[in-house]
Amino acid sequence: MTSSFKGPKASRRQFLAGAAAIGAGAATGARAQTPDPLITEVQEWAQGLGEGVDATPYGMPIRFETDVVRRNVPWLTADPISSINFTPIHALDGTITPQGCAFERHHSGAIELSKDDYRLMINGLVDRPLVFTYADLERFPREQHVYFCECAANTGMEWAGAQLNGAQFTHGMIHNMEYTGVPLRTLLNEAGIQTEGKWVYVEGADASSNGRSIPMDKALDDVLVAFKANGEALRKEHGYPVRLVVPGWEGNMWVKWLRRIEVTTQAVESREETSKYTDTLADGTSRKWTWVMDAKSVVTSPSPQSPITHGPGPLVITGLAWSGHGKIKRVDVSTDGGKTWQQARLASEAGDKALSRFYLDINWDGSEMLLQSRAMDETGYVQPTKAQLREVRGLNSVYHNNCIQTWHVKSNGEAENVEVS
Amino acid sequence: AYADAPFGLGRPALEEEIAAWDLDVSPDGTGLPVGSGDVFTGEEVFIENCAVCHGDFAEGRGNWPKLAGGDGSLADEDPLKTVGSYWPHLSTAWDYVNRSMPFGNAQSLTPDEVYGIVAYILYSNYLVEDDFVLSNENFTEIVLPNADGFIIDDREESEYAIWRAEPCMENCKDTVEITKRATVLDVTPDEEVTEEA
Numbered sequence: 001m002t003s004s005f006k007g008p009k010a011s012r013r014q015f016l017a018g019a020a021a022i023g024a025g026a027a028t029g030a031r032a033q034t035p036d037p038l039i040t041e042v043q044e045w046a047q048g049l050g051e052g053v054d055a056t057p058y059g060m061p062i063r064f065e066t067d068v069v070r071r072n073v074p075w076l077t078a079d080p081i082s083s084i085n086f087t088p089i090h091a092l093d094g095t096i097t098p099q100g101c102a103f104e105r106h107h108s109g110a111i112e113l114s115k116d117d118y119r120l121m122i123n124g125l126v127d128r129p130l131v132f133t134y135a136d137l138e139r140f141p142r143e144q145h146v147y148f149c150e151c152a153a154n155t156g157m158e159w160a161g162a163q164l165n166g167a168q169f170t171h172g173m174i175h176n177m178e179y180t181g182v183p184l185r186t187l188l189n190e191a192g193i194q195t196e197g198k199w200v201y202v203e204g205a206d207a208s209s210n211g212r213s214i215p216m217d218k219a220l221d222d223v224l225v226a227f228k229a230n231g232e233a234l235r236k237e238h239g240y241p242v243r244l245v246v247p248g249w250e251g252n253m254w255v256k257w258l259r260r261i262e263v264t265t266q267a268v269e270s271r272e273e274t275s276k277y278t279d280t281l282a283d284g285t286s287r288k289w290t291w292v293m294d295a296k297s298v299v300t301s302p303s304p305q306s307p308i309t310h311g312p313g314p315l316v317i318t319g320l321a322w323s324g325h326g327k328i329k330r331v332d333v334s335t336d337g338g339k340t341w342q343q344a345r346l347a348s349e350a351g352d353k354a355l356s357r358f359y360l361d362i363n364w365d366g367s368e369m370l371l372q373s374r375a376m377d378e379t380g381y382v383q384p385t386k387a388q389l390r391e392v393r394g395l396n397s398v399y400h401n402n403c404i405q406t407w408h409v410k411s412n413g414e415a416e417n418v419e420v421s
Numbered sequence: 422a423y424a425d426a427p428f429g430l431g432r433p434a435l436e437e438e439i440a441a442w443d444l445d446v447s448p449d450g451t452g453l454p455v456g457s458g459d460v461f462t463g464e465e466v467f468i469e470n471c472a473v474c475h476g477d478f479a480e481g482r483g484n485w486p487k488l489a490g491g492d493g494s495l496a497d498e499d500p501l502k503t504v505g506s507y508w509p510h511l512s513t514a515w516d517y518v519n520r521s522m523p524f525g526n527a528q529s530l531t532p533d534e535v536y537g538i539v540a541y542i543l544y545s546n547y548l549v550e551d552d553f554v555l556s557n558e559n560f561t562e563i564v565l566p567n568a569d570g571f572i573i574d575d576r577e578e579s580e581y582a583i584w585r586a587e588p589c590m591e592n593c594k595d596t597v598e599i600t601k602r603a604t605v606l607d608v609t610p611d612e613e614v615t616e617e618a
Contacts, residue, residue, distance in 0.1 A: 081525075121439070123434055131433075136431050161606075164609050270516065274508055275504075280500060280502070285571065286571050287575065288571045289574050332588065339595075382585070384580075
């Protein structure tokens with residue numbers, strides 16, 4: 001983090017523009033002084049014609065939403081190929097992440113692999129080592145599930161303090177999609193697992209290979225070999241045409257461009273499960289095989305990139321909660337930095353190992369707030385504070401930071417990423 | 422109706438195909454091909470293929486990974502994790518270099534070149550002498566310094582057992598002070614201005 005960014009503060013300009021709007025027209029429920037020309041004058045869109053149905057075979061969001069995009073943080077990595085970008089969670093609602101702005105993490109770039117060129121091999125301790133084409137995979141019975149994929153390093157930059165100013169950057173290494181695919185179990189049964197087979201080693205077709213070892217229990221449980229996400233083919237950057245979906249487990253194991261599954265007696269202890277994705281504790285020893293992502297939540301609005309621009313009165317506090325251990329049972333929200341809490345409402349029935357949306361509707365009096373959210377999952381696990389995590393792990397775990405996040409909301413509606421005592 | 426029956430989909434993988442793709446090497450040496458390489462040859466190959474990012478002595482350049490150094494630093498405020506200071510198994514180094522390095526030109530090295538590079542990385546970490554020759558035969562005799570530095574995920578006992586408790590809802594603390602602010606660091610990228618688009 002040697003470089004800093006001193007360019008024009010666009011976000012602040014936007015904020016001020018929003019604040020100015022308060023003065024102009026806001027005053028909730030107030031009577032208009034003069035007739036609104038957007039109503040009294042016939043607008044162009046009410047008179048002329050819009051675009052024909054042949055204008056856009058596959059559409060992009062309207063131009064007014066161009067800030068709802070993936071962003072990267074150049075100083076985090078040596079280059080943009082083995083790197084990360086962030087989902088604009090501060091601007092989204094509901095739970096399904098639009099694929100076009102769902103975060104990416106590659107180790108040797110997003111490769112282009114056609115369905116025709118695609119091959120999947122199963123080998124190792126199996127009765128019948130097999131090669132599948134893409135067309136073969138579509139002939140197996142399918143399942144469909146919604147799951148979150150969270151990078152193990154999500155919020156990792158925040159271990160030592162409050163660093164990046166926005167939910168997109170602190171919590172945006174995540175997406176949540178509806179997947180269609182074939183259970184890994186089905187493919188393993190097709191090859192016939194031998195009794196000594198205790199692990200599967202999975203790797204991608206890209207140069208990094210991203211090989212990881214998965215214990216057989218998980219492989220036979222809920223792991224999917226997926227080829228559709230949110231109704232359509234996977235995006236190139238998300239593993240087209242086939243990726244692994246490993247519900248509840250760290251995103252690194254969701255191997256993209258999946259090309260080989262090897263049944264083994266032992267873990268391979270590849271680079272991605274020794275050098276990386278191991279979590280160093282204060283005494284210098286490190287945890288390995290920290291696969292599950294624990295219960296976590298974040299308020300997405302208001303937040304630093306999503307300030308309050310409407311002044312006091314009704315305010316929707318909203319955010320996301322998720323747990324790799326199962327369903328979210330409840331989310332509590334504090335506006336005073338954790339002195340008192342009230343239960344938020346979940347927007348819909350919580351999904352298993354999927355994002356849940358929560359809302360808390362308050363009447364904001366315009367005073368400062370220290371906003372926090374605290375998730376509880378169906379195992380009774382309660383999302384910890386950063387102090388609690390540090391007490392067990394120290395400051396150098398890098399991964400698995402699921403601490404409670406605090407936003408300092410000022411009386412002008414602006415919000416900042418802070419830590420509190 | 423099909424249940425768990427084989428569907429008869431796919432076709433048998435040929436030996437040549439498995440050999441082409443199954444390259445992984447395990448900590449016990451399973452998967453290593455026959456071959457060898459010494460430190461001096463490894464240095465030449467390293468300078469040619471690796472040093473532009475990883476430095477002439479594997480010490481790293483710019484923001485690129487350091488492969489040597491940092492021994493004894495794992496409990497420090499700012500640990501330096503390298504093959505010598507952190508990695509548990511030499512097999513991982515061989516496997517990863519063979520399969521995924523050099524960055525941008527992976528799978529271009531011969532097995533002997535990989536043995537040489539790995540020997541040179543060991544030498545750069547002061548773990549072997551400069552006349553050392555690494556081969557498939559002596560490979561598993563090398564024990565890296567941090568081989569015993571890892572424990573299997575223990576969150577069940579050390580964390581879940583404590584944090585599965587009914588949380589405080591009222592009067593949870595007397596005072597709350599802001600102790601850190603992201604805007605002090607000011608390292609968040611500015612938004613590219615697209616509002617006029």
